[in-house]
Amino acid sequence: MVTFKWGIIGPGNIAETFLQDLKRATSANHIVTAVFHKEKEKAAVFAEKWKIPFFYDSIHEMAKECHMNAVYIATPHPFHHKETLICLEQGIPVLCEKPIAINKMQLEEMIAASERTKTFLMEGMWIRFLPSIRQVKEICEQGLIGEIVSIHANLSYVAPKESGNRYFNPALGGGSLLDLGVYPVYLAVLLMGRPISISSRARVNADQIDEHCLINLEFLKKTFAVCESSLITNTGNTAGIYGTEGSIRICKPWNEMPECIELSDTDGNITRIPSGWDGHGFQYEVDEVFRCIEKNQLESPALTHSTSLCVMDILDTVRHQNGIYYPFDSPVPAGQKLTSL
Structure with missing residues (x-):
């Protein structure tokens, strides 16, 4: 069976759940070879616990030095945009936890990077594959x-x-x-x-x-x-x-x-x-990522970029309707319709 190497960005609770289910994936021998945390000590502790050979406090270094087949991004969603772009620019396929971005503008930039670099990108909406x-x-x-x-x-x-x-x-x-x-x-x-x-x-x-x-x-x-x-x-x-x-x-x-x-x-x-089923069910999205990458697809036919954009458009609209803005948002006047709805 082929070995498929993962990198982990954001070694927290959800990453541990992901790791537990990797062994249940049937598409390949899925292993984790590297982990990133901005505090190298925390990356080292996580790596030791899960027997991961390499740990980093720089995503750029991890992306350049480790030969990963894909990376799983499990940080809080405000960090998804930047971390995904770094990986895509290095040609590393990305499975990014939901919500894949904070707003539609960020997601559009992520999809554009996926298409420009011809690198796979999928939102980690794991329930789609349960x-x-x-x-x-x-x-x-x-x-x-x-x-x-x-x-x-x-x-x-x-x-x-x-x-x-x-x-x-x-x-x-x-x-x-x-x-x-x-x-x-x-x-x-x-x-x-x-x-x-x-x-x-x-x-x-x-x-x-x-x-x-x-x-x-x-x-x-x-x-x-x-x-x-x-x-x-x-x-x-x-x-x-x-x-x-x-x-x-x-x-x-x-x-x-x-x-x-x-x-x-x-x-x-x-x-x-x-x-x-066994475990939490993350193995099903893992298998989907493997199948798509094996077929050189940029997106999953079961969870397309346009679907993620549609969901993000709805979330943006709801936030604007209720005056919910984050420090990193570009405010849209209340009542203004978003372009794709």
Whole structure:
């Protein structure tokens, strides 16, 4: 079996989850050969724990010295843009955690760099490749619930408010929308495509952080989606798709490993489809990255650049509708429409 070498940028909790699932990927012998942290001591500690041979405090040096097949970027989202560009300019394929960028402008620059350097780039929206989400998409495409009328999805995490918590830090792109709301929005876009209208309301604190967000999307043929995210209350973490001939309920936690998928018909008959796999499920996006790179593709046909742009456009619109700006944003006047919607 071929060996596929990864680099890690941002050795934190999510990187450890990624590492645990690498051994479960079936496409190749996936290993990590290098890790970056701006503090070299932390990179060294992580490298020792996970038996990674090389560690760096410079992405430029890591990119030049290590022969990596791809890099996984797991830092907070305000750093994704710069780190991705550095890697792409060195011709290193990138899997970048969601949200792939802070705003649409950043993402457009990242995609342009991918196309200019002819180097693969994919957003780490790992739920796209989970067996449960694949199954939901197939059920909908087969017409088993008829025409989709509405989608309801929510995600929450009651985050501690102690000093330094990134969820409430504007400098780190804090807020429920980019960290949690991106999941329900992505589910709606995956099933319905680009919305034709967006309306939203958010509870924004004094630091310009959206603590709770409610988004209404309208698609062609009068299909609607309600997407909710919160850092201050438990919304239930549920997802449902409702059609003219039935419905789907993804049992919680719908964005991770749901216990099952419930398929209901209009008479109330319920079919429970078991759902489960080893690990957290990151191995499925790892396998997708390998397949795409082997085929010399610049993007995944299952998670295209245009899909990531669509989701980012929605997130930008919601932020502008509610006056949510970060220190690194270029403000857009309230009520101004974004170009691609």
